[in-house]
Amino acid sequence: MKLRSDFKVRLGPTPTEFDKMPEVCRREVMEWDREMVRLGEALMGLMCEGLGLDAGRLKELTCLEGRIMASHYYPYCPQPELTMGLTPHTDPGVLTVVLQNQVGGLQVKHDGAWLDLNPVPGALVINVGDMLQVMSNDEYKSVEHRVAGNPCREARVSIAVFFNPGDRHSLFGPLPELISAEKPAVYKSFTFDEFMTRFFTKELDGKSLINFFKLSQ
Ligand SMILES: O=C(O)CCC(=O)C(=O)O
Numbered sequence: 001m002k003l004r005s006d007f008k009v010r011l012g013p014t015p016t017e018f019d020k021m022p023e024v025c026r027r028e029v030m031e032w033d034r035e036m037v038r039l040g041e042a043l044m045g046l047m048c049e050g051l052g053l054d055a056g057r058l059k060e061l062t063c064l065e066g067r068i069m070a071s072h073y074y075p076y077c078p079q080p081e082l083t084m085g086l087t088p089h090t091d092p093g094v095l096t097v098v099l100q101n102q103v104g105g106l107q108v109k110h111d112g113a114w115l116d117l118n119p120v121p122g123a124l125v126i127n128v129g130d131m132l133q134v135m136s137n138d139e140y141k142s143v144e145h146r147v148a149g150n151p152c153r154e155a156r157v158s159i160a161v162f163f164n165p166g167d168r169h170s171l172f173g174p175l176p177e178l179i180s181a182e183k184p185a186v187y188k189s190f191t192f193d194e195f196m197t198r199f200f201t202k203e204l205d206g207k208s209l210i211n212f213f214k215l216s217q
């Protein structure tokens with residue numbers, strides 16, 4: 001049984017051509033993207049400041065540029081306990097912004113337990129992704145999340161925008177400013193291309209991908 005349908009659009013660094021997008025929503029997608037870039041820049045600035053870095057550090061590293069929008073449609077599921085809307089995973093990129101409708105089902109793992117992220121009208125969910133965990137040298141942790149099977153007669157709809165490094169071929173690793181004798185690098189450096197190749201060849205199971213790039217301590 002198909003649990004959900006997805007609609008994915010590449011927004012950057014090279015956007016999908018306007019006339020290749022479904023006509024019914026192309027203007028809205030472009031407008032949403034413009035707002036997401038503004039929001040992403042503000043969020044990344046705050047995350048940098050939280051690490052004691054210049055507010056523009058992540059932007060300089062092209063982290064605003066690689067954007068993908070994924071819309072998910074989770075239909076009603078008569079036996080939700082037998083299935084999942086989306087299996088547990090962490091998002092591979094830097095940050096993710098998620099808009100969800102009123103149905104609910106998104107859960108995050110906290111202290112080993114799954115907590116419901118009940119929808120709040122007008123609110124967005126912001127996830128820290130694996131690349132931000134790596135670049136922050138474990139100061140920020142990517143969040144494990146999943147979506148339960150939908151028990152409501154109404155469909156669940158969500159729209160995620162993933163912020164990834166636009167530069168897929170340079171090496172990324174813990175930022176040098178955050179490495180010291182007391183806090184040595186936790187991860188080796190790798191390209192985002194290499195990271196995504198591994199992401200797509202493994203089963204999505206929690207945090208195993210990021211662990212692959214850990215240096216043995
Ligand atoms: O549907 C959601 O709320 C979450 C989607 C998600 O986690 C993803 O696309 O990576």
Ligand SMILES: [Fe+2]
Pocket residue numbers: 089090091145
């Ligand atoms: Fe996700």
